[in-house]
Amino acid sequence: MTDKQWPADLGPVACIVGARPNFMKMAPILRAFGSHRPALPTLLVHTGQHYDRDMNDRLFVDLRLPQPDINLEVGSGTHAVQTAEVMRRFEPLLDEHRPSCVLVVGDVNSTLACALVCAKKHVPVVHVEAGLRSHDRAMPEEINRLLTDQIADRLYTTERSAHDNLAREGIPVDRQSFVGNVMIDSLLANRQFAHAPEQTLGRAGVDPMLLRDAQGYGVVTLHRPSNVDQVETLAPLLAVLRETSERIPLVWALHPRTRGNVERFGLSHLLASPRIVLLPPQGYLEMLGLLSGARLVLSDSGGLQEETTALGVPCLTLRSNTERPITVDQGTNTLVGNDPQSIRQGVDQILRGAGKSGRVPEFWDGRAAERIAADLAQWLLARHTASQH
């Protein structure tokens, strides 16, 4: 620790959030920047990619995230429109606020859009959660990951396999640092505040007795375009989930994209069952409580693969690949794709007590953000000193 002041002419770290999975990653980073000595000045920029109460406001409160200094209010749109709008609105901020660097997290459209603006204006880019690869370029997030890492000047990783991916893509090793998982920092910091699942159901007007089923209960989330945008894929998925609910009751936090498609395709009847609880997107503390108590999780989320691994809850990932292989190799995750038979088998295995219990990966210890703060402060100060000579 040092009592040194941050140099007055070294601008703030502009921290970008846009969509739901960014918020739980940024909260511990901002706290770590604040408690580092010298504290790193920050400018919190929200692109407005996610904007409604369920997808945005509740998470800010739950995670004790400060209100953004700037909100670009881009809202929804096609990928091109959303990315272009973020770029157009973000560019003038760089001239106005002269950040020392721009820190982006994860793989959403806002991540790439801001990184790309910085590259063209020679502002250093810092990428947290670098190097993850699903090797599936049909996923918009994979394109966002690949390109952001090419542009980034400092890359922080959550698992060691990420460094193999970065090496294959020719990213110099001295830009990379293995720091662990900031998403798990959030989980560990908030676990004690998680809401009891009975309360969450009670508040939604659902009888919490359902959670006391002899089998326990499962948690479901689904939102990937590859699972929910085509009726030919979504209908059989809903059918197998309906069938699963006859064995174990399911609590499902429905993403707005999925809710819209279920209605548009006329599939609501498949979900109309007393053993399927449909909830709107949940706050962070509600979700944490639901996950902690679950017997199993069925999801296509990136973050839930990690959270279930940290909690030791078996997770069936409804995708054929993952960018987070450590959750399969060491954690509780099993890839089952969207084939009903594999999903059935995965559920069978867990219900007969043979689900994975896994172990918590290296550096998923609640201190990843601290490591980022220490490394980044040193890096920025060294660059600043070098620029003075």
Ligand code: UD1
């Ligand atoms: C985005 C991310 C995805 C992440 C997910 C978490 C990209 C490419 N995708 O996908 O990686 O896992 O967030 O949720 O960046 N909508 C609302 N309210 C909102 C936001 C969106 O109703 O606050 C609706 C809109 O109809 C919108 C749709 O949800 O068209 C999808 O939102 P969008 O931000 O485009 O992508 P996500 O599917 O949420």
